[in-house]
Amino acid sequence: MDEVESTIMKKSQIRPPSRIPSPGKGLSEITESQNNSRLRPPGTVPQSLKYTYSTASLQMVGNDEPKRKTLVERAGEPAKPNTSFAPGRSVVKGTSLTSARSTSMASSTSSRPQSSSSRNTSASSFASSVGPGVRPPSSYGARPQTSMSRARSNTASSKRPATAMDDHLDPGGGPATGKRQGWDVHGRIADMEAMYFELKDTMADTNVERKSLEETVRHYKIKLLQLESKNSALEAKKTALESQNMTYDSKIASQQAELDAARQRANTMMTAADDDRRSHRIELDDAIHNHRRELDQLRRDMTEEIDRLKKTHQRNTDDEFERLDKAHRDEIRELERRNASHLEEEERRRVQDLYEVKKQITLEQQNLDLAVGNKDREIQSMREQIEQMKAELDQEQTSKANLQKSLNDSSSSVVNLEGTVRSLRDRIQFLESGSQAQSDRFELMEKQLQDALEQAQESKSKLTKEETLRRILFNQVQELKGNIRVMCRVRPTNPSEEVAKILYPDIDKESKELELQGPEEKSSLGTITRKTNAFTFDRTFGPSTTNEEVFSEISQLVQSALDGYNVCIFCYGQTGAGKTHTMSSSDGMIPRATHMIYEKATELQDKGWTYSMEGSFVEVYNEEIHDLLGNPREFDKVKHEIRHDEKKKQTAVTNLKSVELDSPDAVESILRRADANRSVAATKSNERSSRSHSVFILKLIGRNSTTGETSEGTLNLVDLAGSERLKQSGAEGDRMKETQNINKSLSCLGDVIGALGQGKEGGHIPYRNSKLTYLLQYSLGGNSKTLMFVMISPLEAHIKETLTSLKFATKVHNTHIGTAKKTTRVKERDA
Numbered sequence: 083m084d085e086v087e088s089t090i091m092k093k094s095q096i097r098p099p100s101r102i103p104s105p106g107k108g109l110s111e112i113t114e115s116q117n118n119s120r121l122r123p124p125g126t127v128p129q130s131l132k133y134t135y136s137t138a139s140l141q142m143v144g145n146d147e148p149k150r151k152t153l154v155e156r157a158g159e160p161a162k163p164n165t166s167f168a169p170g171r172s173v174v175k176g177t178s179l180t181s182a183r184s185t186s187m188a189s190s191t192s193s194r195p196q197s198s199s200s201r202n203t204s205a206s207s208f209a210s211s212v213g214p215g216v217r218p219p220s221s222y223g224a225r226p227q228t229s230m231s232r233a234r235s236n237t238a239s240s241k242r243p244a245t246a247m248d249d250h251l252d253p254g255g256g257p258a259t260g261k262r263q264g265w266d267v268h269g270r271i272a273d274m275e276a277m278y279f280e281l282k283d284t285m286a287d288t289n290v291e292r293k294s295l296e297e298t299v300r301h302y303k304i305k306l307l308q309l310e311s312k313n314s315a316l317e318a319k320k321t322a323l324e325s326q327n328m329t330y331d332s333k334i335a336s337q338q339a340e341l342d343a344a345r346q347r348a349n350t351m352m353t354a355a356d357d358d359r360r361s362h363r364i365e366l367d368d369a370i371h372n373h374r375r376e377l378d379q380l381r382r383d384m385t386e387e388i389d390r391l392k393k394t395h396q397r398n399t400d401d402e403f404e405r406l407d408k409a410h411r412d413e414i415r416e417l418e419r420r421n422a423s424h425l426e427e428e429e430r431r432r433v434q435d436l437y438e439v440k441k442q443i444t445l446e447q448q449n450l451d452l453a454v455g456n457k458d459r460e461i462q463s464m465r466e467q468i469e470q471m472k473a474e475l476d477q478e479q480t481s482k483a484n485l486q487k488s489l490n491d492s493s494s495s496v497v498n499l500e501g502t503v504r505s506l507r508d509r510i511q512f513l514e515s516g517s518q519a520q521s522d523r524f525e526l527m528e529k530q531l532q533d534a535l536e537q538a539q540e541s542k543s544k545l546t547k548e549e550t551l552r553r554i555l556f557n558q559v560q561e562l563k564g565n566i567r568v569m570c571r572v573r574p575t576n577p578s579e580e581v582a583k584i585l586y587p588d589i590d591k592e593s594k595e596l597e598l599q600g601p602e603e604k605s606s607l608g609t610i611t612r613k614t615n616a617f618t619f620d621r622t623f624g625p626s627t628t629n630e631e632v633f634s635e636i637s638q639l640v641q642s643a644l645d646g647y648n649v650c651i652f653c654y655g656q657t658g659a660g661k662t663h664t665m666s667s668s669d670g671m672i673p674r675a676t677h678m679i680y681e682k683a684t685e686l687q688d689k690g691w692t693y694s695m696e697g698s699f700v701e702v703y704n705e706e707i708h709d710l711l712g713n714p715r716e717f718d719k720v721k722h723e724i725r726h727d728e729k730k731k732q733t734a735v736t737n738l739k740s741v742e743l744d745s746p747d748a749v750e751s752i753l754r755r756a757d758a759n760r761s762v763a764a765t766k767s768n769e770r771s772s773r774s775h776s777v778f779i780l781k782l783i784g785r786n787s788t789t790g791e792t793s794e795g796t797l798n799l800v801d802l803a804g805s806e807r808l809k810q811s812g813a814e815g816d817r818m819k820e821t822q823n824i825n826k827s828l829s830c831l832g833d834v835i836g837a838l839g840q841g842k843e844g845g846h847i848p849y850r851n852s853k854l855t856y857l858l859q860y861s862l863g864g865n866s867k868t869l870m871f872v873m874i875s876p877l878e879a880h881i882k883e884t885l886t887s888l889k890f891a892t893k894v895h896n897t898h899i900g901t902a903k904k905t906t907r908v909k910e911r912d913a
C-alpha cells in the first residue's frame with residue numbers, strides 16, 4: 083500500500099516551470115485578483131466550501147468520470163463560478179492526499195516551492211493573453227486550505243523567493259527580473275505558448291496521476307470486499323464455535339451430575355461395607371471362641387476314649403496273639419505236609435520235561451543233520467556248477483583259440499589268395515587271349531577269394547561275440563568265488579631268526595588252510611599250554627611262494643578291471659611282513675598287473691577294443707593325501723580333495739598328477755618316483771617301515787568300435803601301512819601320531835567291510851570315517867571286487883601280532899559281499 087502511495091506521490095509531483103516570464107505592468111488587474119487570493123489568510127476560506135470540496139472529491143473518486151476539461155478547452159468557454167474549477171484541483175492536489183498522507187504531501191509539496199506561484203503566474207499570463215473579460219474569477223480566492231497552502235501561509239510565504247507575481251505586486255513597478263517590454267507582443271505570445279505547453283504537460287501528468295489514484299481506489303475496494311467476506315466467514319465460525327461450546331457446557335453439566343450421583347452411591351456402599359465387616363468380625367470371634375471350646379471338649383473325650391481303647395486292645399491283642407500263635411503252628415504243619423507232596427509232584431513233572439526236551443533235541447539234531455546234508459549237497463552242486471563253468475570257460479577258450487587259429491589261417495590264406503589274384507591278373511593281362519578256359523579259371527579263383535574273405539569276416543564277428551560271452555562267463559565265475567576274497571602270505575625267514583610253528587595242512591590240495599601255534603599260556607595250576615589256531619582263507623601262500631605264483635592267482639581280478647569293474651587289491655599286515663615286497667617290488671603285483679593290462683589291451687585291439695590307461699599314485703599319511711608323482715616338497719602345501727561321481731561310481735582326486743601309460747616303461751618310472759617320494763620313518767619295529775598307505779590307481783577306459791560297447795574300470799593296488807600295535811612299537815611324539823592315524827584308518831577299513839558284510843539295503847557304510855576308506859569307497863563293496871592279502875611274519879617274536887592279523891583277516895573273509903560265500907571260523911584246539 084505504501085509502495086503504491088509513494089508511486090502516486092512521485093507521479094503527482096508537478097514540474098516547476100523552467101522559466102516564468104515576468105508580466106508587464108499592463109496586466110495589473112490580473113495581478114490584483116491573484117494578489118487577493120494570496121493575501122487572504124488561510125483562515126478566511128469559508129467552511130462550507132471546505133466541506134463541499136471534500137464531498138466533491140469523494141464523489142469524483144466514486145464516479146470515476148474525468149469531467150475536467152483542459153485549460154485550452156476552458157479558455158474558450160464562458161466564465162464559470164469559482165467552485166467549478168477549485169474542487170477539481172483540490173481532488174488532485176489537496177483533499178485525498180492530505181487525508182491519506184498529509185506529511186508526505188507536505189514534504190513533496192515543499193520540495194517544489196515555486197509550483198503554485200508558477201501556476202499563478204501562468205494563469206495571469208494566460209489571462210493577459212486572452213484579455214481580462216474572459217479570465218475566470220480568481221479561483222485561488224475560493225481554494226480550500228491545503229497543506230501546501232498552509233505551508234505557504236505559515237513559513238514559505240514570508241521567505242518565498244521573488245517571482246513574477248511579486249513583480250506585479252511591486253507598486254514601484256520596477257521589475258526585478260522582467261526581460262520583455264510591454265510592446266514585445268511576439269515575445270509574450272511565445273512565452274504564453276511555452277507556458278501553454280507546460281500547462282498541457284502538467285495536465286497530462288495530472289491525468290496519469292488521477293488514473294493511478296483511481297486504480298488504487300479500485301484496489302482498496304477489492305481488498306475491502308475480501309476483508310468483508312473474511313469477516314463474515316469468521317463471524318460464521320464464531321457462531322458455530324459458540325454453539326459447540328454450549329453443547330459442551332451442557333454435556334459437562336450432565337456428567338458432573340452423574341459423577342455426583344456415583345460419589346453418593348459409593349459413599350453409601352462404603353458405609354454398608356463397613357457395617358458388614360464389623361458384623362462379620364463379631365461373628366468370627368464368636369465362632370472361634372465356640373470352636374476352641376468344642377476342641378477342648380473333643381480333646382478331653384478323645385483322651386478318655388484312647389485310654390479306654392488301649393485297655394480293650396491290650397486285652398484283645400493278648401487273646402488274638404494266643405489264637406494266632408496256635409493257628410500259625412497249625413498252618414506251618416499243614417504247609418510242611420503240602421510242600422512235601424508238591425515237591426514230589428514237581429520232581430515227577432521235571433523228569434517228564436527232561437524227557438521231552440531230550441526227545442526234542444534228538445529231533446532237532448536229526449533236522450540239523452538233514453540241513454547240513456542239504457547244505458553239503460548245495461555246496462557240492464555249486465562246486466560242480468563252478469567246475470562246469472570252468473569247463474565251459476576252458477571250452478570257450480579252446481574254441482576261441484581254434485577260432486583265432488582259423489582266423490590266422492584265413493588271414494594267411496587271404497594274403498595268399500590276394501597274391502594269387504594279383505599274379506593271375508598279371509597273367510590275364512599278359513595272355514590277353516580271352517580264352518574261355520582261362521576266363522573260367524579266373525572266375526573260379528575270384529569266387530574262392532570272395533568266399534575266403536567272407537569266411538574271415540564271419541570268424542572275426544564270431545570271435546567278437548565269443549569275447550563278450552567270455553566276459554559274462556568270467557564275471558559269473560568271479561561272482562561265484564565271492565566279491566571279497568582273502569589270501570594269506572607268509573614271508574620267508576633268515577636262518578638266524580626264531581620261527582614260530584606254522585603248518586599248511588592242505589598244501590598239496592587246495593592250499594587254503596594254515597595252522598599257527600599260539601604263544602605259551604600258563605594255567606591256574608601252573609601248567610604251560612600252547613593253543614593251535616587254525617585259519618582258512620581263499621588261498622594260503624607259504625614262504626617259498628614267488629610273486630609270480632601269487633600274481634597268477636590274482637590275474638583274473640586284473641582282467642575284471644579291464645572288463646569294466648572296480649577292483650581293489652590291498653595288502654594288510656604288520657611292519658616287515660612283506661606287504662611292500664608283494665605289492666611294489668620290481669616283480670610285485672603293481673608292475674605285473676600293469677604289464678598284464680598292457681598286453682591284454684594290445685590283444686583286445688584285434689577284437690575291436692581300444693584302451694586308454696591312466697596311472698596315479700597317492701599316499702594317505704596322517705589323514706592327508708599326498709601325490710606321490712608330484713613334488714614331495716609341496717606335500718603339505720597342495721591340498722587334495724576326494725570327489726565321487728555317484729552316477730559313474732568313479733572317484734577322482736583333485737590336483738593329482740596322472741600319467742598316461744602308453745608303454746610298460748612308464749609304469750617302472752612311476753614306481754621309481756613314488757618309491758623315492760614315499761614317507762618313511764624309523765620305528766623300533768622296522769628300520770624302513772612305511773608309515774603311510776600308498777594307493778596305486780589305474781583307470782582303464784575301453785571302447786569297442788565293432789560292438790559299440792564301452793567299459794570303465796579302476797584297479798586300486800593298496801599297500802597299507804604297518805598294523806603293529808602302539809604299545810609294541812614303542813612310538814612316541816610324531817611317530818605316535820602316525821601310529822594312531824594308521825590304527826584308526828585300519829580299524830575304519832574293518833568297520834566298512836563289517837558294514838558291507840551286513841548287507842543291509844541302503845544301510846550306512848562309514849566310508850567317510852577315514853581318508854583311506856573314503857578314497858576306496860567305490861572299490862569296496864557294491865559292484866566292486868576286493869582282494870585282501872594278509873601278510874604275516876613267521877617269527878616267534880611276532881606271534882601275537884600275527885595272530886591279530888589272522889583274526890582280522892578271518893573277520894573280513896567271513897564277510898558276505900555280493901554273492902553268498904562259505905563262512906569259516908577260527909578253530910582252536912589244545913596242543
Ligand SMILES: Nc1ncnc2c1ncn2[C@@H]1O[C@H](COP(=O)(O)OP(=O)(O)OP(=O)(O)O)[C@@H](O)[C@H]1O
Binds near residue numbers: 574662770802
Ligand atoms: N616273499 C618274500 N620273499 C623275499 N623277501 C621278502 C618277502 N617278503 C618280505 N621280504 C623281505 O622282508 C623285508 C620286509 O618286507 P617289506 O618291506 O615288504 O615289509 P612290509 O610289510 O611292507 O613293511 P612296511 O609295511 O613297514 O613297509 C624286506 O627286506 C623284503 O625284501
